[in-house]
Structures are given as C-alpha cells and as structure tokens.
Amino acid sequence: MTFEPTVTIRVLHAHTDAMGIVYHGAILPWLEHARVEYMRARGLVYADLERAGLGLPVTELFVRYRAPGRHDDRVRVACRAERDGRARLRFEYRVEIEARAGRPVRILMAEATTRHACVRLSDGRPVRLPEALGAAIGSC
Numbered sequence: 001m002t003f004e005p006t007v008t009i010r011v012l013h014a015h016t017d018a019m020g021i022v023y024h025g026a027i028l029p030w031l032e033h034a035r036v037e038y039m040r041a042r043g044l045v046y047a048d049l050e051r052a053g054l055g056l057p058v059t060e061l062f063v064r065y066r067a068p069g070r071h072d073d074r075v076r077v078a079c080r081a082e083r084d085g086r087a088r089l090r091f092e093y094r095v096e097i098e099a100r101a102g103r104p105v106r107i108l109m110a111e112a113t114t115r116h117a118c119v120r121l122s123d124g125r126p127v128r129l130p131e132a133l134g135a136a137i138g139s140c
Contacts, residue, residue, distance in 0.1 A: 003078035003094050006034040006041075011073040022069035022109070027095055028061075031112055034077040035091050044136035053121050054130065056089065060115040066108045067097070074099035075109060081137045087126040089116045089137065 007030070015026040036046050049056070069075060076098045084090040095110040118129045 003080050003092070004038065004041075005076055006037050006079045007077050008098070009033070009075045009077065011069050011071055011075060013071050015069075016071050020070060022073075024063070024065065027063065027110055027112070030075070030077050030095065031091075031093050031114060034079040034093055035081075035114070038079040038081060038091070039136055042136035044133060049130075049133065050121065052130070054127065055119050055121050056116040057119060058114050059088075059117050061112070062114075063110055063112040065110050069095075069097055069109050070100065072101075073097045083129065083134060083137060084115060086128050087118045089118070089129070089133075090114070091116070 009030055011022060015022050017023040039046055046056075074097070076096050078094045078096070079091055081089055081091045091114045093110075093112040093114075094108065095112065097105055097107040097109050099105060100107070117126050118133070119125060120127050
C-alpha cells in the first residue's frame with residue numbers, strides 16, 4: 001500500500017498563526033480534501049455516498065507535526081487507505097512541503113491517520129461498507 005499524490009495546496013496567510021507558521025488545525029481540511037479526491041480518483045464520489053444515505057464520519061484522528069509550513073509554501077498531501085474491519089476505513093497521509101520561496105524542496109511537514117465508520121445518516125448506526133466503497137479502496 002503506497003502513498004499516492006492526491007492534492008496540492010498553496011499555504012494562504014489565513015492558514016498561519018501569529019508566529020507565521022501553519023496553524024495546527026489548518027491541515028485538517030487538507031486531509032479531508034485529499035481523502036475525497038483519493039476516493040474520486042477511484043470512481044467514488046463522496047456526495048453520492050451521502051445521497052445513498054451513508055456517511056463516513058471521522059472516529060479517530062492522529063497528527064504528528066514534523067516541520068513548520070509557512071505562508072506561500074506549496075504543499076502536497078499524499079494519501080492511502082485500507083479497510084479496517086467490516087464497517088471501518090483507515091486513511092493515512094503524508095503532508096510534504098514541495099516548494100518554498102519559489103524553490104523546490106522536499107520537507108515532511110506532517111503525518112496523519114484518520115479512522116472512519118460507515119454509518120447510516122438516518123440514525124447514525126454503523127453499517128457494513130458498501131461493496132462499491134470496498135472496491136474503490138481496493139483492499140476488500
């Protein structure tokens with residue numbers, strides 16, 4: 001299971017804190033963006049899952065920050081996923097700075113993991129991962 005480049009983000013001033021580095025919570029939407037695009041690249045649109053009455057809420061989140069990101073850095077988020085039981089998925093991420101001050105670099109900014117439960121939106125109860133989702137992830 002290898003990481004696949006998923007999304008590239010330019011760090012905005014709004015992503016930084018008073019010290020001029022990426023605020024620790026700013027990368028959480030980046031992880032979601034990578035996760036949604038990872039699934040889309042496999043033919044599964046998250047909005048279609050919701051229209052089918054299912055959701056994948058985050059049940060666990062772990063982030064290890066390795067190096068500070070700064071305004072105007074170009075950041076790449078790579079992702080991989082696997083099934084984690086009958087009704088769960090686990091996504092792993094690498095957040096890398098790939099350009100700083102107009103120059104190419106390769107700096108590991110953060111590593112992260114999210115776990116998700118497949119639930120019915122109507123009542124929040126866990127349900128088995130749909131076959132299409134398992135096939136999209138590729139490890140069922």
